Amino acid sequence: MGIPGLTTFVNCNPQLTKEFPLHSTRLVIDGNSLYHFIFEDTRMDFYHGGDYDQYAFEITEFFRLLHSCNIELYVVFDGGTCNDPNDIKFQTIQKRMKQKLENAMRIASGLRGKKRVMPILAFDTFKAVLKKLSIPFAVCDFEADKEIAMLANTLNCPVLSNDSDFFIFPLTGGFISFDKVIFSLQEIKGENNSVEHFLPARLYHVDNFFPSLGKEVLPLLAALLGNDYIDKDVFKSFNDSIQSNECKTQDWKSPGDKRTLKVVLWLQGLNSYSEGIKEIISKAGSQNEKTISSALETIIETFQANVPETESSLYSYFMGKEQIGENQIRRVNGSVIPMWYLSHHRKGSLSPNCLDIITLHRKFLSPQVEDPNSLASSYQSSVNLRKYMYGILLSEDSADFETNGAWGLQANMKSVVKEFDRRGDIIISQVINPVKLETYSGKSIKLSDIPDLSRNEKKNLLRMILDIPCFNIDHMTPDLELILGLVIFWIKNSQRKVTISHMQSVLVCLIMLKVKWALMYPASIGCDKNLIEAAVFGIKTKTLKIVNEKLYKYSKYTKSRTSRVDCGLIHGFAQFQTCILATMHLNSLLLDPFPGPYIPHIFSGTFLYNFCKELHRRRDPDQFIYEMLSKNSNLIQIYQCLFDAVNKAVGPTAFRYTENRYHYSEYTPYGGKLHDGKCLPHINESVENCSMPVFLRKTRIRLKRKDQVQQMLLCTDFEL
Incomplete structure (x- = not known):
């Protein structure tokens, strides 16, 4: 949502805001605005589908800053879309979707610009991090703006958002725009000479705009400038009839935006709010009078945020006494x-x-x-x-x-x-x-x-929908079962088949993200470890650092004017993201029979893109993976166990073949093409019922005859 031109106008007129040290206060945050702000402000990668591990880190850092300032947080999100009889909101959503598609197509085609495309798993990642940090949040039934304003007025605290609608709401505690906060801790002396921290900010208050008319006139500003629920053409003829008051332009600065300035000057020249209403309706004409009156009623109702006689539903929810039955x-x-x-x-x-x-x-x-x-x-x-x-x-x-x-x-x-x-x-x-x-x-x-329904019934329903096979593997916890199940579903259902390198990159990414997590938070995993976690947390820190150092360079993306993403490669991972999203929503709808997948531990778009591209370039991608995962750890065995489980479930025809012959499914992951297509005998069975790779001590040999296999087994030492 937003009112075109209003944010720019306020930024050009600093007298509308005042300095405000943000600390030791309650704060209501517009969640939808915040998760976009963090993504855009931290310059996150958006070319490859989303680096959700890095995004989660930036979210954590943001709330760490606020926590350091002793701020009590209430995060509120939009819910569904109201049933709008005039479909104005529906048209707005369609327009924004079209713009986002145009931006995505430009990026995929190699064209550069300032517009960014929010990764589709960003919202679910944001919520998951809030839960991990125990940040209180709520989702409204429909649009959140009015509920946010009512909650803030009940708590008598500011609202933090980038939505210009909040310049109109009568917020008793004021409004702080994200771009009016310096997110750098400053020190101030508190009681007894104690040191407290604050964030420098500028606070806007509705009373600063038209002191003589009062805040009741501000909805007219929103109506004439337009917003998501008012067709801007409704007031076009009236806006065209407004005459600029040249003598008062010196009070305001509005470079390049004469339309906003003209409306502000007209409002400033009114004697009363009722005078403005009468003038708008009188100039509408008999044919448009009904439409204009209806639009004004809608806008006035939208921006009413007075505290009702009964507590707001959000306040009741956050105070732990909500009665859901009242909101049918x-x-x-x-x-x-x-x-x-x-x-x-x-x-x-x-x-x-x-x-x-x-x-x-x-x-x-x-x-x-x-x-x-x-x-x-x-x-x-x-x-x-x-x-x-x-x-x-x-x-x-x-x-x-x-x-x-x-x-x-x-x-x-x-x-x-x-x-x-x-x-x-x-x-x-x-x-x-x-x-x-x-x-x-x-x-x-x-x-x-x-x-x-019992948990087992719901698990079986999801297993049936995803067609998850029975995995006979040690440490196959429910969370890993669901992740491997959706990987298998993705490979089987991709409309354009993915390559085997796509699958390999995803499996290595699962390991890489756990390695990174273990180094950042060595005591974060509980006793119920899955196959990957059991391996990662059983490895010495020195070895983990070596693996992380090898893989980390593939998490970087150097953008240049001539660089262009391989959109054919990215398409496979884009399909994977839609499968993750749908699986998560199905699992949550069934009340989480499986632990909800934590996206920052599953998907890192830049790594997947770079690593998959590297595999395509390698003459021997399998040996490359072995080298990346370090021969001094059992990570390669874990990778092979995951590879075998997925490869067995999807079958040999599931992948799209590339020009590199080593990517063909007739080649085993860690051996050559063998007689009758049979794989190299499994040597290491250290993980029960799971085949492990066989590696030669110094070099790899591509085998073509059965007698070569027998000779190799007799003459070669193996590193297990």
């Missing part, structure tokens, strides 16, 4: 959404977009950097996962299904979802038929039934 939200058919769902929605456990699916039957698929030459978007690889999610969310909208055969699955609901996705370089809408789901016992799964 209805489906398209008029039935009430279950209270358990609203409770988990408010806690941020569910995707806010799911509410749009229930109430509006539509879903916007946020564009990302991928191959512009691919007609189908990366989201097509995960469409089957979304069908199951839609089936659960809309399970009580319609009972009319047609049986679809095996596995108890049924399709063709009358209630469908309209997805907005890209096709080529344009935004299109397509109708998706949800898929109904049944348990193995034949029971239909409804949204209201989910809390009553």
Whole structure:
């Protein structure tokens, strides 16, 4: 949201703000604005899909700063989209989606610019970090702006955001824009000569704008300049009729923005708020009077934020006494959404977009950097996962299904979802038929039934949806089972097949991110370690540092004017991200039968891109991986165990072959093409039921005959 030109106008007129040491106070933060701000302000990479490990670090550092200043935080996020009868908000969302697609296509095509593309897992990463840091946050039912303003007024504290709408809200504690804060700790002496820290900031207050008229006039400023809920053309004729008051222009500075200055000067010349309303309506004409009056009512209602007689729902929630039952939200058919769902929605456990699916039957698929030459978007690889999610969310909208055969699955609901996705370089809408789901016992799964299902029942449902095989591996904890399951789903369902190098890069990335985490937080993992964690935390720090040093250089990206991303390579990882996103949302909808995947431990876009590109260049990519993971550790054995598990599940035809013959699936990961396609015999069985690599002491030999295998086994020592 935002009001065009208003932020620039306020920045050009410093008399509207005052110096404010930000410390020892409560602070309400606009969560949607914040997670964008941190991504953009820290200049995070956006060419390769998102470095979520680095993003998580920057989020942590941001809240560390605020904590050092003794600030009590309340973070609030937007929920679903209100059902707007005029579809103004819908048109705004479509416009922004089109702009984001254009930016993504430009980046993928090698064109540079200032516009950035937010990675699609950034929001879920941000929420996950908040949970790890125990930062209190809430998700509103719909738009958060008014709820944020009411909460801040109840707490009598400032709001921190980059949304220019907050220049209009009557905030008793004032408004601080992100770009008006210097995020560098300063010292101040407190009581008893104690040293306290603060962040220098500038505070805006509505009373500073039009002191003589009062803050009630500010909604007129929002109406005439336009916002997400008002069509700017409604007031175009009135804006054109405004005459500039030249004698008062010296009070304000507005270089290059005569429109905002003209509206401000007109408002300043009014004698009263009611006079402004009458003048706007009188100049509208009889044909537009009804439209103008309706628009004014909408804008005035939008920016009312007085503390009601009863406490705001957000205040009650943060104080631990919310009554969810009072906030009833209805489906398209008029039935009430279950209270358990609203409770988990408010806690941020569910995707806010799911509410749009229930109430509006539509879903916007946020564009990302991928191959512009691919007609189908990366989201097509995960469409089957979304069908199951839609089936659960809309399970009580319609009972009319047609049986679809095996596995108890049924399709063709009358209630469908309209997805907005890209096709080529344009935004299109397509109708998706949800898929109904049944348990193995034949029971239909409804949204209201989910809390009553056992954890094992819900695990089995997700295993069936992802087609997760049975992994007979030591330390196969549920979190790793889900991660490997979604990796397998990604490879099997990619609309453009990925190469084996894509899979290898993902598996090495899982290890690399755990190594990095172990070095940063050596005591962070609990006793229930998965296969990777057990290996990483069992290795000496010196060895971990060696591995980290070797792999770290692939986490860097040097941008130049002539550099261009390999969009064909990136497309495979873009498909992987959509599978991660859909899997996470399905898992959370089933109330997390598996531990929710922690994205900073799964995906690092720059590393994946650089490492995969390096594998494509290598004559012997398998030996290269061995060298990177260090022969003095058991990480290579862990990698091979993961490789075997995934490779066995996807089959030999799952990958797209490259020109490099060593990438063909007929080659074993750590050996040559053998007689009848058989693999080199497994020597090391140190991880139960999991094949391990065989390495020659000094050199690699590509074998072509069975007698060569026998001769090698007799004559060669092995490093295990």
